[in-house]
Amino acid sequence: xxxxDIKFYQTGTFTVGNRLLDPEQRSVQSTxxxxxxxxxxxxxxxGCGEALGARYAMDAAMAATDGQIVVANATGCLEVFSTPYxxxxxxxxxxxxLFGNAAAVGAGLAAxxxxxxxxxxxxxxxxxxxxxxxxxxxxxxxxxERNDDVLFICYDNQGxxxxxxxxxxxxxxxxxxATTPAVGPHPGxxxxxxKFVPEIAMAHHIPYxxxxxxxxxxxxxxxxxxxxxxxxxxxxxxxxxxxxxxxxASHDTVRLARMxxxxxxxxxxxxxxxxxxxxxxxxHQVPVEAFLKPxxxxxxLFGKQRDEEAIAYLQARADRNIRxxxxxEA
Amino acid sequence: xxxxxxxxxxxxxxxxxxxxxVVCAYPITPQTHIVEAVGEMVREGTLAPCEFIxxxxxxxxxxxxxxxSAGGARAYTATASQGLLFxxxxxxxxxxxxxxxxxxxxxxxxxxxxxxxNDQSDSMALxxxxxxxxxxxxxxxxxxxxxxxxxxxxxxSLPVMVCMDGFVxxxxxxxxxxxxxxxxxxxxxxxxPRQLLDPAEPVTMGAMVGPEAFTxxxxxxxxxxxxxxELLPTLAREFEARFGxxxxxxxxxxxxxxxxxxxxxxxxxxxxxxxxxxxxxDAGHAVGVLAIRAFRPFPLAEVxxxxxxxxxxxxLERAFAVGQGGIVADSVRKALQGLPAPIHTVVAGLxxxxxxxxxxxxMIERGMRDELPSVTFLDLQTDVVxxxxxxxxxxxxSGPVAEGVLKDLGVKAMQYV
Numbered sequence: 001x002x003x004x005d006i007k008f009y010q011t012g013t014f015t016v017g018n019r020l021l022d023p024e025q026r027s028v029q030s031t032x033x034x035x036x037x038x039x040x041x042x043x044x045x046x047g048c049g050e051a052l053g054a055r056y057a058m059d060a061a062m063a064a065t066d067g068q069i070v071v072a073n074a075t076g077c078l079e080v081f082s083t084p085y086x087x088x089x090x091x092x093x094x095x096x097x098l099f100g101n102a103a104a105v106g107a108g109l110a111a112x113x114x115x116x117x118x119x120x121x122x123x124x125x126x127x128x129x130x131x132x133x134x135x136x137x138x139x140x141x142x143x144x145e146r147n148d149d150v151l152f153i154c155y156d157n158q159g160x161x162x163x164x165x166x167x168x169x170x171x172x173x174x175x176x177x178a179t180t181p182a183v184g185p186h187p188g189x190x191x192x193x194x195k196f197v198p199e200i201a202m203a204h205h206i207p208y209x210x211x212x213x214x215x216x217x218x219x220x221x222x223x224x225x226x227x228x229x230x231x232x233x234x235x236x237x238x239x240x241x242x243x244x245x246x247x248x249a250s251h252d253t254v255r256l257a258r259m260x261x262x263x264x265x266x267x268x269x270x271x272x273x274x275x276x277x278x279x280x281x282x283x284h285q286v287p288v289e290a291f292l293k294p295x296x297x298x299x300x301l302f303g304k305q306r307d308e309e310a311i312a313y314l315q316a317r318a319d320r321n322i323r324x325x326x327x328x329e330a
Numbered sequence: 331x332x333x334x335x336x337x338x339x340x341x342x343x344x345x346x347x348x349x350x351x352v353v354c355a356y357p358i359t360p361q362t363h364i365v366e367a368v369g370e371m372v373r374e375g376t377l378a379p380c381e382f383i384x385x386x387x388x389x390x391x392x393x394x395x396x397x398x399s400a401g402g403a404r405a406y407t408a409t410a411s412q413g414l415l416f417x418x419x420x421x422x423x424x425x426x427x428x429x430x431x432x433x434x435x436x437x438x439x440x441x442x443x444x445x446x447x448n449d450q451s452d453s454m455a456l457x458x459x460x461x462x463x464x465x466x467x468x469x470x471x472x473x474x475x476x477x478x479x480x481x482x483x484x485x486x487s488l489p490v491m492v493c494m495d496g497f498v499x500x501x502x503x504x505x506x507x508x509x510x511x512x513x514x515x516x517x518x519x520x521x522x523p524r525q526l527l528d529p530a531e532p533v534t535m536g537a538m539v540g541p542e543a544f545t546x547x548x549x550x551x552x553x554x555x556x557x558x559x560e561l562l563p564t565l566a567r568e569f570e571a572r573f574g575x576x577x578x579x580x581x582x583x584x585x586x587x588x589x590x591x592x593x594x595x596x597x598x599x600x601x602x603x604x605x606x607x608x609x610x611x612d613a614g615h616a617v618g619v620l621a622i623r624a625f626r627p628f629p630l631a632e633v634x635x636x637x638x639x640x641x642x643x644x645x646l647e648r649a650f651a652v653g654q655g656g657i658v659a660d661s662v663r664k665a666l667q668g669l670p671a672p673i674h675t676v677v678a679g680l681x682x683x684x685x686x687x688x689x690x691x692x693m694i695e696r697g698m699r700d701e702l703p704s705v706t707f708l709d710l711q712t713d714v715v716x717x718x719x720x721x722x723x724x725x726x727x728s729g730p731v732a733e734g735v736l737k738d739l740g741v742k743a744m745q746y747v
Contacts, residue, residue, distance in 0.1 A: 067529055068529045069529065070401065070527045070528075070529065072397060079537075079538075080538065083534060083537035083538060084537060084538045084539075084540065085534075085537045085538065085539050085543070088534035088537060090532070090534050091532060092529070092532050093527035093528055093529055093531075093532040093533060093534075094527075094532070094533075094534050094535070095397070095400050095527055095534075095535040095536050096535070096536035096537055097393060097396050097397075097420070097423050097427070097536055098393070098419055098420060098423055100389070100419075101389065101390065101393035101396070101420060103390075104385065104389070104390035104393030104394045104396075104397065105393050105394070105396055105397035105400070106397060107383065107385075107390075107394050107397060108352060108354075108383075108393065108394035108395060108396060108397020108398035108399070108400070108401065108403075108405070109397040109398070109400065109401045109527065110397075111352045111381035111383055111394065111397070111398050111401075111403065112351070112352060112381075112397065112398045112399075112400075112401025112402055112403035113401060114381055115351040115352060115379045115380065115381045115403050116351070116401070116402055116403060121529055138386060138387055138389070138390070139386070139387070139389065139390045139393060141386065142385055142386030142387070142390055145386070146383070146384070146385075148383075
């Protein structure tokens with residue numbers, strides 16, 4: 001990750017950093033060359049992290065393959081806000097089949113491209129955390145295990161946002177959702193590690209696994225580009241804050257994604273053939289509280305009586321990630 | 331080429347002749363021999379180019395086929411029973427998107443109680459999924475119907491299930507004429523998809539449709555099935571001209587032209603029925619058989635014409651609608667609307683119970699004497715059922731029904747020792 005060598009102080013605007021990079025390393029907002037694979041005009045909420053992440057991931061994949069990609073998309077926000085016929089925001093060949101089968105449909109597409117002698121056409125399958133960690137988990141694991149030539153991208157907004165904010169197995173502990181209400185002796189989602197799919201993907205020893213957040217768009221682009229340079233099953237897990245589901249301001253999406261990473265709650269790393277090869281270091285560690293407080297889904301932790309136990313629990317979780325993935329620079 | 335061969339092997343060799351480009355495999359009895367044999371041919375290189383993919387579930391088997399078909403490849407898979415139900419969501423999806431996948435269903439019962447033997451509850455459960463459904467009465471027909479199925483599927487852009495009775499056909503060694511590659515190539519051209527995921531011409535497939543157009547889209551699926559109803563006889567005639575066998579017509583009549591009593595059936599039981607009918611004909615009875623090959627689309631007019639002059643109709647079914655009765659009989663009733671002939675449902679062969687000539691003959695004779703009730707369960711052990719009901723009347727904690735029935739049968743069997 002050569003881009004990591006360039007260090008700069010992120011100011012409150014979060015845009016100055018890009019201008020400090022060499023021009024060829026800057027993430028591109030608007031250019032004639034940009035494919036806009038996920039075009040404007042779709043119906044995502046203001047501040048949608050998933051739309052931002054998908055736009056950068058898709059365009060990076062298009063750039064890396066000279067526009068030769070086909071996409072299988074699971075049911076979910078991304079599918080719904082981007083398409084209802086006759087409109088479509090997709091400037092790539094794109095298919096939606098079911099909630100739980102995007103990885104398998106992708107495997108079928110990859111097989112079709114191989115048998116048709118079109119191996120230059122690359123396959124991306126994608127969906128939210130529900131279709132990745134829960135309902136589509138079996139087909140995803142099968143695709144990994146067979147090492148099918150598919151890049152699966154999970155846009156993780158930590159819950160079933162399309163159906164009205166219910167918990168998924170990627171919902172963090174203590175978070176309030178429609179099915180983990182902030183009532184009772186332990187309000188919000190249950191304690192426990194939940195399901196962190198990147199580590200499960202690594203257990204399949206697939207060629208490439210990476211995590212990213214929409215706070216570092218250049219990092220998303222670099223990882224998608226790296227993934228497209230490889231063959232076989234690849235997995236990228238992108239944290240995408242959801243203003244609706246998280247109860248956050250739409251202008252805070254990028255800031256929250258950054259704090260998720262800089263607190264250690266969401267580790268950003270790369271792994272090849274089942275082993276972590278690199279991680280994005282935390283430059284200015286923030287306490288988890290800074291990440292939690294702006295979100296209404298954690299408001300019950302900061303009521304009249306602070307839930308010190310829950311905050312400490314989440315801090316311990318972040319600290320464990322920092323140790324495990326060596327997120328603090330020596 | 332004439333061969334003495336297992337039904338599954340015959341189907342596998344036929345599938346290879348149809349040049350599928352992607353085959354997805356997941357084991358389930360009694361289908362497994364088919365995909366095993368196809369897989370071997372791919373490994374050997376006798377079936378090429380073809381991608382053979384061992385998936386982790388039936389849901390993925392059909393989902394991989396969906397992706398492959400959307401990518402322009404001719405896709406095939408096979409399943410049975412629980413496997414068909416496990417992929418049910420994808421079954422509807424493939425039909426809704428109009429992807430011409432061909433799938434063999436090696437018909438098997440559905441649990442609980444778990445049962446690996448033959449009946450047709452599986453494909454019947456998905457009869458309204460939008461797939462075309464063809465039922466083979468013999469292994470020769472199974473072979474022929476698969477070739478016709480690929481042609482039909484791709485002509486109307488709908489997926490086709492070729493249903494063949496598990497074990498009874500899949501595991502039976504019979505003489506089968508497996509066509510030559512050149513003959514099949516001449517009958518079945520390469521797959522030209524109506525819709526294709528192609529970077530050169532990006533399209534969006536499978537997106538949402540709201541109330542403003544959903545009815546029209548669904549109606550068009552019905553129209554396509556009606557087109558298949560018209561097309562299938564044409565394809566069957568063309569098949570017969572080329573291969574010399576009538577295997578693909580919507581229905582098949584056997585000694586039914588002047589029959590007072592006609593038994594309607596699907597699948598392998600038709601062979602047994604024909605022998606029973608021959609015996610009864612020898613005894614001077616005017617009886618015949620009507621085999622329904624295409625259950626979806628249902629050939630209402632052909633069934634009507636075949637049955638219109640009969641005095642009574644007996645529909646022999648290897649599945650039934652719990653709480654209602656006959657599934658096939660309902661459609662037959664619709665075909666005979668307004669006609670006086672009584673239509674009886676006879677449920678037979680559930681979970682692999684043999685349908686014997688003696689039972690069939692006795693049942694048909696009862697029918698001829700007008701003694702058949704509207705719904706009959708052939709060879710039902712009524713005493714066992716009565717005792718099970720009695721246990722439930724006398725004990726709240728009567729336990730698992732299946733276990734009670736088996737224990738009861740065991741006790742009865744012991745009494746004979």
